[in-house]
Amino acid sequence: AFEVKNLLGTAGMVTLDPGFGNTASCKSEITYIDGAAGILRYRGYSIQDLATGSSFLEVCYLLIKGRLPEAAELKEFADELRSNAELPAGMADMLNAFPRNAHPMTLLASSVNTLSAFYADSVDPQDPAQVDLATTRLLAKLPTIAAHIYRNSIGETPIAPDPSLDYVENFLNMTFGSAKPEGEVGELFAKAMDLLLILHADHEQNCSTATVRVVGSSQADLYGSVSAGINALFGPLHGGANQAVLEMLEQIREMGGDLDAFLAQVKDRESKTRLMGFGHRVYKNFDPRSREIKGLARQILDRQERPDELFELALQLEDKALADPYFTERKLYPNVDFFTGVIYRAMGFPTSMFTVLFAIGRLPGWIAHWREQLNDPATRISRPRQLYVGPGERAYPGRA
Numbered sequence: 100a101f102e103v104k105n106l107l108g109t110a111g112m113v114t115l116d117p118g119f120g121n122t123a124s125c126k127s128e129i130t131y132i133d134g135a136a137g138i139l140r141y142r143g144y145s146i147q148d149l150a151t152g153s154s155f156l157e158v159c160y161l162l163i164k165g166r167l168p169e170a171a172e173l174k175e176f177a178d179e180l181r182s183n184a185e186l187p188a189g190m191a192d193m194l195n196a197f198p199r200n201a202h203p204m205t206l207l208a209s210s211v212n213t214l215s216a217f218y219a220d221s222v223d224p225q226d227p228a229q230v231d232l233a234t235t236r237l238l239a240k241l242p243t244i245a246a247h248i249y250r251n252s253i254g255e256t257p258i259a260p261d262p263s264l265d266y267v268e269n270f271l272n273m274t275f276g277s278a279k280p281e282g283e284v285g286e287l288f289a290k291a292m293d294l295l296l297i298l299h300a301d302h303e304q305n306c307s308t309a310t311v312r313v314v315g316s317s318q319a320d321l322y323g324s325v326s327a328g329i330n331a332l333f334g335p336l337h338g339g340a341n342q343a344v345l346e347m348l349e350q351i352r353e354m355g356g357d358l359d360a361f362l363a364q365v366k367d368r369e370s371k372t373r374l375m376g377f378g379h380r381v382y383k384n385f386d387p388r389s390r391e392i393k394g395l396a397r398q399i400l401d402r403q404e405r406p407d408e409l410f411e412l413a414l415q416l417e418d419k420a421l422a423d424p425y426f427t428e429r430k431l432y433p434n435v436d437f438f439t440g441v442i443y444r445a446m447g448f449p450t451s452m453f454t455v456l457f458a459i460g461r462l463p464g465w466i467a468h469w470r471e472q473l474n475d476p477a478t479r480i481s482r483p484r485q486l487y488v489g490p491g492e493r494a495y496p497g498r499a
């Protein structure tokens with residue numbers, strides 16, 4: 100703790116906590132994490148139970164409304180999203196005007212921000228009906244926007260949402276169209292996508308959720324707050340890690356698959372290279388999501404005719420790192436992103452779409468936190484303090 104003058108000029112104590120590693124900014128009822136024991140629960144339900152028993156839409160409902168839906172409520176919720184999945188008039192033109200080679204995350208954040216321009220009838224945080232409308236529109240339209248961005252990037256015509264399909268199937272259909280696998284493989288991919296979305300749905304005060312809350316604390320609207328969260332997620336130390344992991348594996352393959360040489364580079368502090376997909380601010384033992392995802396990766400990749408070279412590399416890299424004191428001493432273990440990339444790749448997504456898939460999964464968490472904060476009487480505008488370490492008063496040249 101440091102003593103500084105507060106804004107009124109009187110002395111007070113502030114703590115210096117870079118990265119807020121020890122600072123709670125709020126009380127929350129949404130997600131519980133015990134980093135030492137590797138426990139993750141949404142609204143009290145274990146991630147393992149939700150992963151095996153739930154659907155992503157059920158988890159969205161749970162996170163946002165605080166309880167699991169009855170069957171009729173879930174149907175009504177799903178129907179509402181189905182009927183709101185179309186893009187607003189004008190948004191397609193806007194998306195089509197963006198450079199085709201722009202990163203999909205940049206386009207996603209920009210498009211979500213403009214939802215407040217297209218839907219000015221749902222931007223007042225003080226009106227609960229408008230907040231509900233913005234919630235529905237965001238959940239319903241984010242997959243449509245994401246698929247449209249992808250189709251544009253590959254020079255294919257975007258595909259309109261199909262109200263006869265469920266949430267995940269509709270997204271896969273809008274993304275891959277006739278190239279979407281049918282039958283058993285199609286079902287497996289839809290199930291895998293649903294599970295990955297569940298595993299990414301919330302993670303308490305991570306960088307992007309904390310961003311959504313900081314922006315929302317100024318009473319900015321939901322669309323703008325979520326757009327800020329998408330930009331925070333884009334960074335390679337956060338959601339962008341899933342893309343970075345795959346790029347790292349490709350780089351190792353290009354280096355001739357020499358894992359020891361790569362790990363030596365990571366351990367050389369001068370190189371500033373990190374083992375992407377390893378380490379976590381909260382999990383210092385194991386990340387329960389990574390176990391679920393590793394199992395899923397096996398299920399999907401074992402079905403391929405030939406072994407997946409990058410998956411094999413990832414497995415060997417994991418083994419080597421887990422046996423290396425550099426990583427064990429620092430409590431660095433595989434996180435949620437270590438194996439997601441190889442799954443998305445097997446499903447046919449290009450690397451640049453990986454973080455977009457994370458954003459679709461994390462959306463209900465962002466919304467739940469934004470709404471919780473809005474209804475919490477203890478909420479104050481986010482405004483951290485600092486310790487000023489610059490020069491004292493200086494005479495401006497020529498005015499001494």
Ligand code: ACO
Nearest residue numbers: 335336337338340365373374375376377378379380429434
């Ligand atoms: N590879 C090599 N060394 C690492 C790694 C890594 N992936 N992660 C941390 N370290 C080292 C640091 O160099 C540091 O070493 P030191 O004590 O000798 O200086 C020590 O471990 C602690 O690292 P911090 O950066 O202080 O840990 P922090 O909690 O701030 O960072 C983070 C957590 C950002 C996740 C970090 O582990 C990292 O950069 N991982 C790689 C990127 C990644 O996979 N991000 C996804 C996280 S999950 C998510 O956001 C969805």
